[in-house]
């Protein structure tokens with residue numbers, strides 16, 4: 001019988017080439033501070049947005065490039081989102 005993979009198992013299969021010199025997603029901390037609901041902290045499937053002492057902390061390494069944070073963010077201009085440059089980013093692996 002095959003084992004059901006947890007989300008951590010599945011994320012562990014993926015491979016990331018992180019561009020250390022250029023963040024493909026950047027936040028405007030001042031605008032984020034005005035965001036009442038902070039939906040990025042629960043909507044990101046890779047759990048990259050964390051709430052620490054009331055402020056959002058974000059690490060772009062491990063991003064699945066799904067675009068959820070860009071779509072769900074309610075504050076115009078708070079997120080600058082682009083795909084990683086060529087050769088960087090996620091490589092999905094399914095087994």
Ligand code: SF4
Nearest residue numbers: 032035040073075078
């Ligand atoms: S949802 Fe957008 S504005 Fe709100 S905390 Fe997250 S990134 Fe910032």
Ligand code: SF4
Nearest residue numbers: 044063064066067069
């Ligand atoms: S694009 Fe998807 S995985 Fe990447 S930070 Fe946004 S919600 Fe998370």
